[in-house]
Amino acid sequence: MTFWDKMQKVDRRILYVILVVFVCTGLFIPVKIPVEPDPSSKDFYATVMAIPEGSTVLVQTDWTNSTRGESMGHFENLMRLLMSQKLKFVFYSAADPVAPQVARTVITRINAERKAEGLYVYQVGKDYLDLGYFANAEATNTNMGTDLRQAWANRTSKVPEGGEVDIFKTDVLKDIRKIGDCKMMVVVTASASIDIAIQRLANKVPITAMVTGVTGPGVLPFYQSGQVKGIAIGLKGVYDTEYLMANGINISNGDERPKVTWAKTSSVDKVAEGKTFARGNQYYGTLHVALVLLILAVILGNVGMFMSRRATRKGGE
Amino acid sequence: MNNTIFLLAQNTENFWRKLPGQGLVIWVVIGLLLGIALLFAFTQVPSNLRRWIIVGFTFLAGLPYVLAYLWPKPIGADLQNDVPRNLSEQIGFTINQAIDPVGKITNVLQAFLLGVGIFSLVRVHITKVRRKSENWGFSTVLLVCFALMTTVGFMDWRQRKFMDDNGLLNEPSNWGFFQYANDLMFEGMYQQMDSAMFSMIAFFILSAAYRAFRIRSVEATVMMASALILMLNLMGALTYAWGTGIESLVVQTGNPFFMNFKLNVMADWLRSTMQIPAIRAIDFGVFLGALAMGLRLWLGLEKGGVSS
Missing domain, CATH: 3.40.50 (Rossmann fold)
Structure with missing residues (x-):
């Protein structure tokens, strides 16, 4: 099993822990973002x-x-x-x-x-x-x-x-x-x-x-x-x-x-x-973190899929 | 002058409204007796005729709303303050006046449905507990919480409504047992659990983004590119930094065309040129369907629900 195959089958609880840690950290660091x-x-x-x-x-x-x-x-x-x-x-x-x-x-x-x-x-x-x-x-x-x-x-x-x-x-x-x-x-x-x-x-x-x-x-x-x-x-x-x-x-x-x-x-x-500046300021940084995580998840998921497919094709040849 | 006309209009009795001190109590009693008689009469109606009663009431309930739109009225008419000049206008005014009582009746019916829902919920769970059916423990928790929340909520409301003329209970320092108990149960528990339930969606979204959002076709690629631009636009820090970079590029090159590549400009274009027209087209189809369904229900042509 290649690295990308393992990434495809990553336990969803690991994703949940990453989400909780990053999102909660963001809540404690309110930043005034232009x-x-x-x-x-x-x-x-x-x-x-x-x-x-x-x-x-x-x-x-x-x-x-x-x-x-x-x-x-x-x-x-x-x-x-x-x-x-x-x-x-x-x-x-x-x-x-x-x-x-x-x-x-x-x-x-x-x-x-x-x-x-x-x-x-x-x-x-x-x-x-x-x-x-x-x-x-x-x-x-x-x-x-x-x-x-x-x-x-x-x-x-x-x-x-x-x-x-x-x-x-x-x-x-x-x-x-x-x-x-x-x-x-x-x-x-x-x-x-x-x-x-x-x-x-x-x-x-x-x-x-x-x-x-x-x-x-x-x-x-x-x-x-x-x-x-x-x-x-x-x-x-x-x-x-x-x-x-x-x-x-x-x-x-x-x-x-x-x-x-x-x-x-x-x-x-x-x-x-x-x-x-109040609740929006407190949560906006967290929104950045959550969106970055989401985009990374989509990119990693797709890269993983392509690499895994390529590896399978190479193995077949 | 306008004020006088307005006050006169407000104090004018109409078919749908009786003012206090003008035999209002008698009208209320007549209405109540009529209601009881009607309810009794409905229970005696043979089942093959019941459909027509439902169809008839549905038609009558919808009629004022339809007529209020269709009945001709003078241009610029102020139906609250003007006085009708002829029979046609009088009919228009009466239809308009009917909307308020019909609306209030539907409000009462909807509130009544809440009561029916509560009654049904309690009956189902009491039966479960009595028979010790599967998961009857959860039903016990539901019934105990229901009774506690109702009691505490009602007592808090009663004290605020009838025993607190000066609004002292708005200050937490003046709270008594029921205010603290209500705050603990409503704000401290119910509301927090409500938020917690909804926040779980975040986990599903992340999991779905990682496992399910796959670029397998051209359509999926276009959708992902659009979603990416809209998501990036939500990140103010990135939009700001990107926009500042684009503005410097425009200054350096002297070519304003590059301004089109600011994230917020691209996101605005996507929203106003792609997203909104698509939503409008979908809404148009949905509302045409709703209009057709509304007409079928109003005219009693829809078989399901009424006949079953």
């Missing part, structure tokens, strides 16, 4: 940053911890962005009963982070609303597009002063009569719930998305057609957003040339307060 953010990420960032302070944004959060490697980074970035821009938001899920609780945990953590940094802490009923889970995405999105006040009628929220009030009497929704009054809808998802939202609401409110690497390619046709204003895709999208939050677009520091340039827009500021 990137060229994807155009879809730049569009996402520019769209959020263009929303006037105090406006209301809809956040449909349809992810759970099964995809937290990507989706949690997306959601944390979104919260940091909205809070730094002083935007109000309403969050709900139309895809998974567990999703609202996962989102609540993240908001609590981001609020604790802001408190530690001496920044304003977002309060439920005043700065954001938690509407929980809606059991049927198709009907929920259709109803929201038809008549938002009817779709969310009779729902109440706690307010900082104590007690509960109708959500349409809170600061978040008091000026919202129809879905078009919200400046943007962001769908954070790892599933096809983004498709349903686009099909039912794209002509009523500007939609942006933060999706996993697997879901991303399915949303790109909607981005190309302009039905989605911007998308952050996968872990690269998480890091892109953090990089844009830290550097802005076409913003130069003194004599340095801008770290992110884009011909489509004049300039978009970096975020004024709070953390920028």
Whole structure:
């Protein structure tokens, strides 16, 4: 048996150990890597940053911890962005009963982070609303597009002063009569719930998305057609957003040339307060390691196959 | 003025909506009695007629959505705030108003299905434990975890909802037994196991990349080359270094053509010229099929499910 034959039959547990060792090592070494953010990420960032302070944004959060490697980074970035821009938001899920609780945990953590940094802490009923889970995405999105006040009628929220009030009497929704009054809808998802939202609401409110690497390619046709204003895709999208939050677009520091340039827009500021590099920065190095391993695995597997075949042919002759 | 019209429109009662203080309780009671009577009547329907009841309700449930698209309405009509001027517009407004209650009924039905699922799950596993069937120990674990999670989750929700007007329980320092128990079970165990399950895919992907991704044909070679460019583009460090090299080459040679060989440019081209049109073509076919299937289901032409 030649070396290449042995390589072809390598125990898969050895591959698993290599993966665990390399990927885990990468997690402990966060490195700020210079990137060229994807155009879809730049569009996402520019769209959020263009929303006037105090406006209301809809956040449909349809992810759970099964995809937290990507989706949690997306959601944390979104919260940091909205809070730094002083935007109000309403969050709900139309895809998974567990999703609202996962989102609540993240908001609590981001609020604790802001408190530690001496920044304003977002309060439920005043700065954001938690509407929980809606059991049927198709009907929920259709109803929201038809008549938002009817779709969310009779729902109440706690307010900082104590007690509960109708959500349409809170600061978040008091000026919202129809879905078009919200400046943007962001769908954070790892599933096809983004498709349903686009099909039912794209002509009523500007939609942006933060999706996993697997879901991303399915949303790109909607981005190309302009039905989605911007998308952050996968872990690269998480890091892109953090990089844009830290550097802005076409913003130069003194004599340095801008770290992110884009011909489509004049300039978009970096975020004024709070953390920028976070989970994306922590995981991005690991993504490099994992991809290198994957590419090496494909190359080695194929080289092994060719060499093994050649050896067999030579043996036959 | 606009605000006044809006408020008037919001407070206007319609066929689908009764406001509090206007006999709402009577309508609720009538609705409840009607529902009970209907359910009882359905149980008495002969089995050969049941199919038609399902077909009829499916048709009625889909009708407002179809009519809302097809029924003519004035250009730029604001169906929430405008007042209908004639019978045709009145019908259009009523159809539009029907979408909300129909949607809410489907939401309730979907939530009801969750309940049916839980009932079925518990019944199956209780039976397994009672009969001590194969792996009944796992069923016991499931039932104990189910009962614990439900109890702890419900008690936590109850305390947060009804006994915490000022949101003190949002601060972990104010937590009691049920908040800690819920946090341990939901965040500490369930969520972590969920992540662990999903992360196992990485091992299968690596194993498959090494053992199964073989270049045996031209198509496989093209696919691998495309995948390689897209994967390399995900690596910011490499893209940046490669791009800087290409930019220097362009400066040295004065030939901007080389810019086409930047990794992100090649990846963008692959995505926008190859990947997106292909996905769009597949989506087009899928949605045509979905439309045909939707029509068959709505019109009761689909035999499976309804008749079986």
